[in-house]
Amino acid sequence: MEFKLSEGVAVIERTPSVLRAMLGGLSPEWTERDEGPETWSPFVIVGHLIHGERTDWISRAQIILAQGSDRRFTPYDRLAQFHESAGKSLDALLDEFASLRRQNLAVLADWRLTADQLELTGEHPEFGQVTLHQLLATWVTHDLGHIAQIARVMAKQYRTAIGPWRAYLPIVDR
């Protein structure tokens, strides 16, 4: 499936309501457990998504669109949420994410990107040259990956509780 801006936006504009439906008001038994050492709970994942809204997608798109002499992206901090989310409730994080996502989608809409602009490039610190459409498709895929991760982290909490059905539910062992 090729990237089309309107179809990509249709997915990322839903993510705040998906996260709220999955996690809003849910007990910490579900939202603060992870998959073991060095893994993330749903609470941590929402903080990670917030950090992306603040520092990644739109900032990188701006670097590409400016087409300056230095188009190199700032490396992404995958651990920022451990201090940025400290002391906050999950419901507060869900609100913060929804608000940032709404602002970012408004910026994106205002750009009225053309097909030519979607092929402009920036420099990823590791991959080298990447296009704006690849960046925006990654924004969509990154959301979906973390939605799947949240469902998996929650499912794993019942790995033992489901007894023999574990054989039919590979998600608890992934």
Add this chain to the structure above:
Amino acid sequence: MEFKLSEGVAVIERTPSVLRAMLGGLSPEWTERDEGPETWSPFVIVGHLIHGERTDWISRAQIILAQGSDRRFTPYDRLAQFHESAGKSLDALLDEFASLRRQNLAVLADWRLTADQLELTGEHPEFGQVTLHQLLATWVTHDLGHIAQIARVMAKQYRTAIGPWRAYLPIVDR
């Protein structure tokens, strides 16, 4: 994490709104593509969840609670949705699922299950003896597994569009 009825219900009562947030009104580009031969699209998955509401969870719980001489479950038809969903729109399926889930949760609540009842057993056609709490924990885990699957199926549609980011997004190759 041990199974607690209230915590399990807190997850499965959210699933209709999670599915609606993810899929309601979304184009068939997203909802009708799958992962290849013998795999399921989001549309097919929602039909599968509907079939579970009609024939699986509550029906099996009733067999267990009745404690009759024959406590063997009817095998689950994993392909029923291919004819049952035929000709329906995804939005109609989402409504149907929400309605059935609401009815089933009302039945479950009316039972006011005790800790002793949660340890009663039925006979799974393949696994043999299983408890009511294992069945109910599986209902929860099964929902979460299919939510993760829907996100994965959608993410995979951008496997090519994300370019080199594929290296960072294992969900598109799972």
